[in-house]
Amino acid sequence: MTVTVRSNELKASLKAMSALIDTIRIDPDDNGWYMHAMSSDKTMMVDARIPDVSFEEYEKWEPFTVSIKDMLDPLAKASDTTKVDISTGRLRMRTGRVSFIRPLQGTKDPAPRFPNLELDTECIVDVDIVADILSVMSGDPKFKACRFTQSAEDLKMEIFEDESDLGEVMRIPKADCVMLSGEGVARYSMHAMAQILKSVPKGTEVDMLFSTSKPMMVSYSIGDTAVRFMLAPQWEDTEDE
Numbered sequence: 488m489t490v491t492v493r494s495n496e497l498k499a500s501l502k503a504m505s506a507l508i509d510t511i512r513i514d515p516d517d518n519g520w521y522m523h524a525m526s527s528d529k530t531m532m533v534d535a536r537i538p539d540v541s542f543e544e545y546e547k548w549e550p551f552t553v554s555i556k557d558m559l560d561p562l563a564k565a566s567d568t569t570k571v572d573i574s575t576g577r578l579r580m581r582t583g584r585v586s587f588i589r590p591l592q593g594t595k596d597p598a599p600r601f602p603n604l605e606l607d608t609e610c611i612v613d614v615d616i617v618a619d620i621l622s623v624m625s626g627d628p629k630f631k632a633c634r635f636t637q638s639a640e641d642l643k644m645e646i647f648e649d650e651s652d653l654g655e656v657m658r659i660p661k662a663d664c665v666m667l668s669g670e671g672v673a674r675y676s677m678h679a680m681a682q683i684l685k686s687v688p689k690g691t692e693v694d695m696l697f698s699t700s701k702p703m704m705v706s707y708s709i710g711d712t713a714v715r716f717m718l719a720p721q722w723e724d725t726e727d728e
Contacts, residue, residue, distance in 0.1 A: 489574040490515070491544040492537070495567035498559070499709040500535040503686035505555045507531055507679060514550040525599050530719040531679055534601055537712045543570065601717060606696040606704060608637040608669035612659060614687040614707070617695075620644060620657040632721050634674040635697060642667065647674070665692055671699045674721045683716045 504511055504524060508531075511524040519541065523534035539545045562571070572579040579588045632647040642659045661667045687693055687707055697703035697720075706715040 489544070489572050490520075490542050490546065491570055491572050492542045493567065494562055494565040494569040494571050496537055496541050496710050496712045497571060498562040498565065498567075499688065500537060500712050500714055501555055501559045501562065503709075503714050504533050504535065505559055506682040506686045508533055508555060510552055510554050512550060512552045515547050517547055519545070523600055530676070532599065532601060532717040533715065535712055535714045541711050601715065604701065604704070604717075605698075606671075606701060607698040608671040608696060610637060610642050610659070610667050610695045611665040611692055612642075612663065612695070613665075614684055614691050614693040615689055616659060616663055617693065618681075618684040618687070620659070630677050632674050633677050633680060634672065635703070636672045637667070637697075638670050639667070646677075671697055673697050673699055673701065673703065675703055675718050676721060679718055683718070 500522065501511075504522065507526050508524045509527070511522050514521045514523070517539075519536060519538040521534065521536055523532070525532050565571070577588055630646050630648055634645040634647065636643045636645070640661055642664070644657045644659075683705055684693070688709065691707050691709075693705060693707045695703060695705050700720055702720060703718045704715060705718070706713065708714070
């Protein structure tokens with residue numbers, strides 16, 4: 488069985504997942520492809536939904552797990568309009584008269600799905616604003632974590648070096664957000680957050696939800712494809728809260 492999809496949405500969603508993930512499970516169902524995975528250290532989950540309308544030809548088949556690199560490497564050379572044929576055993580691209588075939592080594596190993604969490608805060612903002620702030624803070628490897636504090640007025644981010652609070656605060660005011668609601672405080676890996684946001688196309692609105700001492704969910708859309716990340720919190724210093 489084979490499906491045919493244009494490379495743009497497939498390439499973009501796989502690139503997003505490749506930030507901190509090596510392999511993904513693909514579950515083709517009646518509504519399209521559901522792709523999901525967990526990082527090796529079990530601190531981050533990611534999923535993406537490519538709906539059936541994104542495929543030129545689509546049929547449902549058995550789930551399988553595959554290396555992101557095996558799929559992404561050939562796609563890196565494809566234009567956005569290149570047609571890609573994918574079956575459970577191979578990936579084939581056609582560009583004019585040239586065909587490229589890459590074997591896909593798949594398994595049926597299970598992968599966890601996103602838990603249903605109720606999160607207290609939501610901030611929708613242009614990714615460029617958040618990415619620019621975090622790129623400054625994540626440029627130095629000694630910066631280990633960032634604490635997010637959201638109120639009705641703004642979203643603040645504080646830098647941590649190991650277990651020391653450096654006290655530096657970056658602030659996104661409510662006026663710069665599409666939506667800002669709820670209150671919460673939680674701390675997350677600086678490196679993981681920077682990698683997630685680097686994968687988001689410039690100019691994209693990103694939706695960030697979290698609660699005190701709970702995971703953060705970061706989601707956005709690429710065309711018809713929906714991508715979500717869930718990142719576990721780190722330890723928190725709450726003496727000054």
